[in-house]
Amino acid sequence: MENNVFAGQYRGRKRKDIFFRIAVMVPAGIVIALLFLILAQVVVNGAKSLNFDFFFQQQKPFGEIGGGIVQAIVGTLMLLATAIVIALPFSLLAALYLYEHKGSKRANGLLSVVNTLQGIPSIVIGVVIYSWVVVPMKTFSALSGGIALSIVMLPLMISMIKESLEMVPASYVEAALALGAPRWRVIVEIVLPAAGSGILEATGLGIARAAGETAPLLFTAFGNPFLSLNFKGPISALPLVIYEYIKSPYDDWHQKAWGAALLLVVFVLSLNLFIGTRKKR
């Protein structure tokens, strides 16, 4: 008799278990399918507009079919180069500060500033850099866009570099100090080289993160229909082109927006995946 009661209970619990399994599996399946669908649509739609002209021609005048987006490809590369030149030294030094003063009140304060910076909406970075750089220079510029992107990169790179510094075995540092090397030489010649691949990964992820940012560029880099190599003038970028083209009434431009999206996604993903596989090793 007692046995039967337990058996009945067990059946109920088993049923509940199966029900729960279905209740989480179905939504999870929907999520995975949806994410696959988006990725597939970007690839399929984007691939249609990839051709030689797309990569090497400038934008044609409004409404004319053909041409390409070389101005945006070059612009994005210039913006990212500017941003990394600014962000790398500062994030390296700030991360070293956190490493050297680990656990101190000031370091904890800096760490919470870095975390807060990471949460600043990118549009806010855009308006502040507008009033810091664009207003005094009296023109939109690649420089101001690069500065805005460097602020997007900074917090991410600081926390990643800090982590890779902390992974350097303490015995390396202790051995070098025991040999009588001054602290700064230990940092420069032992810690930094040992953390080198981590710093490289942080740089890559910083670039990947900034490459897709649009909002900080709206009021800084602004966009430019022509190929420009001038750091002091407005410049185009891949995300800006996507935003501008999809708003336009031309089917050809809509098509190119998908192409630019695919290009951007492939760039960001290959950086991410490359770093991901490096990390596993």
Add this chain to the structure above:
Amino acid sequence: MNDRRFNALLGFAALVIVFIFAGFLFTLVVQSLPAVKQEGAAFLYGSEWNPVTTHFGALPFIIGTLMTSAIALVIAIPLSLSAGIVMGEYVNSSWIRSILNTLINVLASIPSVVFGLWGIEVVIPLIRKLAMLVGAPPYGAGILSASLVLAIMIIPYMSSMTREALMNVPAGLREGAFALGLTKQEVVTGIALPFAKNSIFAGILLSLGRALGETMAVTMLIGNATRIPTSLFSLGNTLASVIASQFNEAASDVHRSAMMGLALILLVITMLAGWFGRSLMSKGMGAYGK
């Protein structure tokens, strides 16, 4: 070079970072003063935003921001928790797990403007059909479209935080529960989820922070109307999207200053969500089995 100079150099870089943050607050406060002076407290609760008559009240955008983020959370939470639970508890084969991880990471890194593009070409036509079905104005763009895409954008983030929180549950707790004869469901809902709940909630708050400040996809999908949204299908604007769509065409200095004020409000809201989330996160990592 000596140790003192080296330390001074590090200290200088640290100061620069702090000054950047302080400078952000300072600039936004100073630049928004003209508009705040003109409007007074009505800048926060005024429901009219009209660059022509130069009346600037932020209420429509505050409501738009909270509304889109709230709807996005309502959609994203059940889906992300399920996906996180499946990835953290149910997938045993390591290669399926790594495929799912990669897919989630891939989607977390897709730029917002690409989601906006996808939304314009795929979501808006669908919502337009739905609106015609229920007799709402068939704009296509609007609160619902923006919230849907926002939800999709935060799902990868939220589900990977949930998965991580679940994987931090000590194996001993789980093994003990199985040894007592609990079913998988009982272990998940009775042991793992309660243990991880702080970290999961922190993940939700951090995702909320992202949703609140998300600009491009929302700007492209919300329809950019400066009225208080009244239904799921109405056009609207969020704090971020109104800045993105009007800043370059500011009609006057006060108009621009008012948008600096909006940026300040947005910064404060997202900072609060972030701080709250991070403090919960450190609490969640704390004591064993709370």
